[in-house]
Amino acid sequence: MKSLKRWGIATAGALAATLALTACGGASGAPVESQAPAPSSSEAAAPAELTFWGWAPGYADSVKAFNASQSDVVVKYEEIQPGSRGGYEKMLNAVQAGNAACLGQVGYETLTSFAAQGALEDVSQYANANQGEYVEFAWNSVKVGDKVFGAPVDTGPMAMYYNKELFEKHNIEVPSTWDEYKAAAEKLKAADPKIKISSPYANYDYAGMSWQAGAPWFGIEGDSWKVSVDSDENKKVAEYWQSLVDAGTISKAPMYDPAWFKGLGDGSIATLVGAVWQAGVIKGDAADGAGKWAVAPMPQWDAANPSVGNVGGSATAVLKGCETPEAAWKFANFLSTDADSYGNLIEKAALYPAAKALLDLPQLAKEDKYFSGQKIFDVFKEEALRVNSDWTWGPNMPLTTTKLDDGLNKGWAGNGKLVDALVEANTATVENMKSQGINVAD
Amino acid sequence: MSVVTPTRATIPKPRGNGRQARTAALLLAPFAVIFLGMYLAPLCFAVYRSLFVLKRDGLGLTAPTLVFDPFTNYLKAFTDPVFIESLGRVLLFGVVQVPIMLALATGLALLIDSRSARAKGFFRLTSFLPYAVPGVIAALMWSFLYSGTSSPINALLAPLGIEIPFLGEDMVLWSVANIVTWGWTGYNMIIIYAALQSIPGEILEAAKIDGASAWNIAWNIKIPMVRPALILTAVFSIIGTAQLYNEPKVLQSVSGGSIDSAFTPLMAAQAATAAQNYPYAAATSVILAVLVGILSITFFKITNRGSDA
Numbered sequence: 001m002k003s004l005k006r007w008g009i010a011t012a013g014a015l016a017a018t019l020a021l022t023a024c025g026g027a028s029g030a031p032v033e034s035q036a037p038a039p040s041s042s043e044a045a046a047p048a049e050l051t052f053w054g055w056a057p058g059y060a061d062s063v064k065a066f067n068a069s070q071s072d073v074v075v076k077y078e079e080i081q082p083g084s085r086g087g088y089e090k091m092l093n094a095v096q097a098g099n100a101a102c103l104g105q106v107g108y109e110t111l112t113s114f115a116a117q118g119a120l121e122d123v124s125q126y127a128n129a130n131q132g133e134y135v136e137f138a139w140n141s142v143k144v145g146d147k148v149f150g151a152p153v154d155t156g157p158m159a160m161y162y163n164k165e166l167f168e169k170h171n172i173e174v175p176s177t178w179d180e181y182k183a184a185a186e187k188l189k190a191a192d193p194k195i196k197i198s199s200p201y202a203n204y205d206y207a208g209m210s211w212q213a214g215a216p217w218f219g220i221e222g223d224s225w226k227v228s229v230d231s232d233e234n235k236k237v238a239e240y241w242q243s244l245v246d247a248g249t250i251s252k253a254p255m256y257d258p259a260w261f262k263g264l265g266d267g268s269i270a271t272l273v274g275a276v277w278q279a280g281v282i283k284g285d286a287a288d289g290a291g292k293w294a295v296a297p298m299p300q301w302d303a304a305n306p307s308v309g310n311v312g313g314s315a316t317a318v319l320k321g322c323e324t325p326e327a328a329w330k331f332a333n334f335l336s337t338d339a340d341s342y343g344n345l346i347e348k349a350a351l352y353p354a355a356k357a358l359l360d361l362p363q364l365a366k367e368d369k370y371f372s373g374q375k376i377f378d379v380f381k382e383e384a385l386r387v388n389s390d391w392t393w394g395p396n397m398p399l400t401t402t403k404l405d406d407g408l409n410k411g412w413a414g415n416g417k418l419v420d421a422l423v424e425a426n427t428a429t430v431e432n433m434k435s436q437g438i439n440v441a442d
Numbered sequence: 443m444s445v446v447t448p449t450r451a452t453i454p455k456p457r458g459n460g461r462q463a464r465t466a467a468l469l470l471a472p473f474a475v476i477f478l479g480m481y482l483a484p485l486c487f488a489v490y491r492s493l494f495v496l497k498r499d500g501l502g503l504t505a506p507t508l509v510f511d512p513f514t515n516y517l518k519a520f521t522d523p524v525f526i527e528s529l530g531r532v533l534l535f536g537v538v539q540v541p542i543m544l545a546l547a548t549g550l551a552l553l554i555d556s557r558s559a560r561a562k563g564f565f566r567l568t569s570f571l572p573y574a575v576p577g578v579i580a581a582l583m584w585s586f587l588y589s590g591t592s593s594p595i596n597a598l599l600a601p602l603g604i605e606i607p608f609l610g611e612d613m614v615l616w617s618v619a620n621i622v623t624w625g626w627t628g629y630n631m632i633i634i635y636a637a638l639q640s641i642p643g644e645i646l647e648a649a650k651i652d653g654a655s656a657w658n659i660a661w662n663i664k665i666p667m668v669r670p671a672l673i674l675t676a677v678f679s680i681i682g683t684a685q686l687y688n689e690p691k692v693l694q695s696v697s698g699g700s701i702d703s704a705f706t707p708l709m710a711a712q713a714a715t716a717a718q719n720y721p722y723a724a725a726t727s728v729i730l731a732v733l734v735g736i737l738s739i740t741f742f743k744i745t746n747r748g749s750d751a
Contacts, residue, residue, distance in 0.1 A: 116498075117718070118505025144503060223500050252590050254695055259591035395502050399717035406702040413698025415611060432717070435518075436495075438502035 048327035049074045052316070053091065054105035055082045056153075058348030062341040066334050073327040075103075083107060088114075095119040095320045102322035103332060106150065107314045108141040109204055109393050112218075114317065115144050116395035121318040124148040126329040133337055137389040138354035142315045144392070145220055150317035151332035152354035154345075156275030157384040158208050158309045161282060163270050164294040164372070166195065174296050178240060181271075181299040185249035188270055196251035197244065198271050199260055200412035203401040204311050205274060211391050212309030213237045213301055218394040224439040229400065230419075230426040238411075238418040245412060252413065261285040264293075273298060275311035276352045276380045283370045290369070295376040297383060308386040313354065352380065359384060396432060403428040485731075492516070492725035496718075508721070515725035524704045525726055529733070531615065532706050536683035539619040544675060546623065547630035548668075552660050554631075555638040566635070570628035577625065581692035584621045589696045609693065614700040621689045626682070630675040637671035638664055673745045677738050684734040687712075 052063060052075050063077040078101065081087045088110060094100035095117075106114055114120050127148040131139055138152035160175075167174055167184070170191040175181040185197035201209065210217060215233030219226040228234065244250050251269050253259035263269035265288025272278060282289060298308050316332040318325055335341065337355040345351045346363040353359060364377040394400055407421025433440050492515050494508040519525050550569055554562050572580065586592055588608035596605050608617045641664060649659050665672075687708040694701040704710035707730045714723035 113718070115503045116506075118503075145501065147503075220501060225501060252698065257591075257696060259589065263591075396717055399719075402703045402713050402716065406699065406704075408699075409697070409702075410699030413700075415699055432719075433502065436498045436502065436506065438498050439500055 047072055047074045048324040049076065050102035050322070050324050050328055050331070051076045051078060052103040052331065053078050053080045053087070053101040054103075054316070055080055055087060056105060056314075056345065056349040056351065058345040058351075059105070059335070061344050061348075062335050062338070063331075065338065065341045066331055069334070069338075073324075073330055075331050083110060091319060092117055092119055098321055100319045100321055102319060102324060102328045103150070103316050104319050105153075105314055106317040107312065108152075109207075109312075109397050111142060111149060111315060111317060112144055112393040112395055113397050115147070115149060119320050120149040121320050121322050121325055121328075122147040122149065123318050123325050123329045126326050127151065127333075130333050130337075133333075133355050133357065135354060135356055135359075135384055135387070137310060137387040137391065138313065140389050140391065141310075141313065141393075142317070150315040151329070151336045152313065152315050153336045154313050154351035155354045155384060155387070156208075156277055156310050156312035156352065157380055157387050158212065158273060158275050158298050158311060159376075159379050159383050160296045160298055161272040161274060161278060161293055162296060163264075163267055163289070163292050165292040166267050166270050175299050176297065177303050178299045178301055182240075182244060182247075184270075185244055186247060189247070189249050193248075194268050196263070196269055197249045198273065199251040199253050199255055199263065199269055200408070201241075201255065201273075202405045202408050202412075205255060206404070206408060207401075208275065208309035208311040209237050209241070209273070210234055210309070211311075211388055212298060212307055214307060214388055214390065216391055217400070218392045220392060221441050224441040225395070225433060226441045227394070227426055227430050227433070229404070229429065230422040234422050235419050238422055242411065242418045245414060245418070250412060254409075254412075256281075262288075265289045267292070276377075276383075277312060277350060279368070279371075279376060280350045291372050294371050294374055295379045297379060306386050307388045308383045310387045310391070313352075352377075352384070394429065395438065396429070399432055400425055400429045488724040489728055491721050492728050494721045496721060515722050516729070518722065519726050519729055525707065525710050528704050528707045528710050529730075532683055532686055535615055535619060535686065536680055538616075539622060540676060540679045540683060542619075543623045543627050543679065544630060544672065546627045547675065548634055548665065548672065550627065550631045551634040551638055551668075552664060554635055555664070556656065556660075566632070569631055572625050572627075573629040575625070577688040578692055580625055581621060581689045584617075584624075584689075585693050585696050588617055588693065590698070591696075609697045609700050611700045614693070614697055618686070618689045618693065622682075622686070626679070630679070633675050634668055634671050637668040641667050669745075673742065676745075677741060680737055680741065681734055684730060684737075 050073065052059070054077070060077050060079065063075050067074055080090055083106065087104075088106070091100060091104045091106070092114070100119075111120070124147055130151075134152055135155065138155050141155075142148055142150050142152050162174060164174075166188070170188060172184050172187050172191075173180070175184045181197070188195040188197060207217065210233075213233055213236065215228075215231060215237055217227070217229045217234070219228065241250075251260070251263055253263050253269070260269070264272065264282060264286035272282070279295070282293065297306070300306050316335055318328050318332070322328050336353070337358065339358060339361060342351075342353055342355070342358050343361050343363045346353075346361065352364075353361070359381045364381070365375060366377075367373045368376050404421055404425035407416060407424045408418060410416035411418035411421055430440050493510060493512040495511045495514045496506040497509045498504070498506045550565075553559060554565055554569075559565070575583075587595060590596070590607075590609065593608065595608075599605065607613055645663060645667075646659060649663055654662070685708055686706045690701050690705045691709060694703075694705070703713040707726060711723045711726045711730075714720075714726065
């Protein structure tokens with residue numbers, strides 16, 4: 001009897017069933033939070049009360065600072081599990097049950113999926129006035145169509161992390177275009193076949209490449225979605241990386257695998273084209289790379305018209321059922337734009353601001369020892385302002401990225417073509433949307 | 443089995459019927475509640491849920507509605523090449539891996555049971571030990587041994603110019619089979635060994651006096667006598683195979699795409715759940731459960747034919 005295994009699987013099954021149960025019928029176990037009784041429109045003296053669910057370290061301090069700064073709104077902060085580890089489930093279930101918090105921390109890539117579950121509240125009437133305070137692409141990340149679902153908190157503009165020591169040793173110029181990047185890959189390989197220019201990119205890390213290239217995956221045209229994961233622009237990106245795979249210049253170590261960290265540390269992986277928060281990832285898990293790595297702008301397709309991609313970042317979203325959306329927006333905007341409170345978030349959670357005015361915070365002007373004293377945020381500031389603003393996430397990203405990864409992993413391993421991954425992901429996504437009755441433009 | 447218990451308790455003493463029935467009910471209650479709440483209820487709910495489909499309109503930016511449409515999910519599952527392929531894959535896995543594992547388990551049990559065996563306790567414990575390692579931990583350990591970037595096995599073989607593609611498309615299923623065999627052989631061995639222990643000594647004695655060799659005793663007496671234990675372990679292994687999840691899921695990230703998101707039926711159901719399509723995930727789970735049920739019952743029927751053991 002495979003009882004242990006069966007037990008584990010049974011537990012997983014029971015869990016899934018429970019999730020399904022709560023998702024369907026409002027039998028959620030989440031405690032009922034006291035909703036603020038007074039709607040914000042009534043000019044009563046009692047302050048509006050609302051609850052905020054999040055997990056980033058430092059959010060509790062920001063809530064305290066907000067509550068101290070004014071007397072109209074009282075925010076109660078409740079720390080929940082990070083989204084992918086159950087936080088999103090909790091929010092979706094609570095919305096179904098009608099006892100969700102007013103505000104929740106939601107990643108940009110998940111925001112549209114939340115909207116597709118009917119879990120968000122449109123606050124455009126309060127929010128639009130503040131639009132100008134945010135970098136454009138971040139603002140677009142909290143918008144679906146004309147609706148605004150929250151305030152952008154942080155972003156993940158991309159740049160190129162590279163092993164400076166390696167490039168200097170082999171006397172290779174730091175690439176500024178993708179053509180130069182490919183040439184550098186070949187030179188490094190010629191110098192030492194063990195050196196790979198980079199490693200496989202999957203799901204959202206890969207999306208950043210498409211984002212930069214002006215190759216959107218989704219778009220909205222009137223009342224229909226446009227799915228373009230396998231568009232010609234996207235094929236161009238995939239074919240570029242395919243040529244690097246075919247040339248044997250891409251490592252086999254998947255990102256975030258121990259082998260990947262080893263490669264970053266020992267000089268067998270020369271670059272990582274990734275978001276600002278990857279700095280923390282590298283520093284934490286590739287300690288051997290200290291003093292070797294540096295940051296340069298993301299290589300360009302067209303040096304004359306520089307454009308940058310984004311990976312990650314999150315919003316303070318207004319969840320469905322919030323009775324005080326105006327007060328909720330007031331706090332969300334404070335969290336994203338107050339300099340003192342955001343300085344604390346940079347220190348505690350390594351967030352990178354979505355508000356333009358905060359890009360010059362002193363916390364972002366520090367020299368970094370790991371990067372041999374480079375002020376890496378100087379690079380990211382320039383990059384943040386160049387991030388392509390034309391990007392929309394689809395209504396079911398888990399489905400799209402799962403299918404995409406199935407194919408990409410094969411492509412990176414040399415068992416298939418990266419382009420095929422795009423076609424498969426596109427087909428599966430369109431089929432899924434159509435089968436549920438969502439309008440998809442051809 | 444548990445259903446039999448109250449009947450047995452009531453037969454010998456008809457007079458104390460009422461009280462005994464109450465006692466039996468009381469004793470059964472914890473099991474019944476947990477069985478109903480944790481097993482039957484989710485099962486029924488899965489069946490119920492599988493009869494609906496998700497419907498949206500426009501951009502789909504509002505909550506989907508559930509529409510009763512009892513056949514769509516099942517039709518979709520039976521025409522979904524990805525799901526059918528995953529069923530075929532675990533079937534192939536079971537046909538090859540289960541006999542190998544049970545043969546190994548039986549062989550080990552016979553060796554430990556044999557008269558001339560030394561250090562029985564030691565061998566019993568060591569062959570059982572892999573079972574004590576939680577499945578996910580074991581899979582992580584094996585992923586390190588298999589991975590193209592870290593495999594010490596391939597590092598040792600490298601000077602000979604040999605590289606075993608443990609995670610290659612053609613081999614990965616058997617690499618998973620190896621992990622499962624490693625983890626479960628000892629467990630099955632213990633069950634078979636326990637059955638061997640219960641064979642009456644006089645039978646073996648008689649066979650020995652009649653001049654049967656150790657080989658003959660094992661083949662003609664011991665194995666037929668532990669047949670119920672073999673059938674039991676086989677059925678549990680069939681069920682376990684259908685539920686294959688942990689090992690391939692852990693290997694997926696290092697497999698270079700050889701293991702995709704729908705490698706086994708459970709992984710396919712999990713992927714459908716992640717994509718927020720609970721009704722479809724429920725339908726595939728129900729299909730899997732029914733197939734396993736049919737397979738197990740058929741296996742019981744076939745193996746019990748002409749035997750009264």
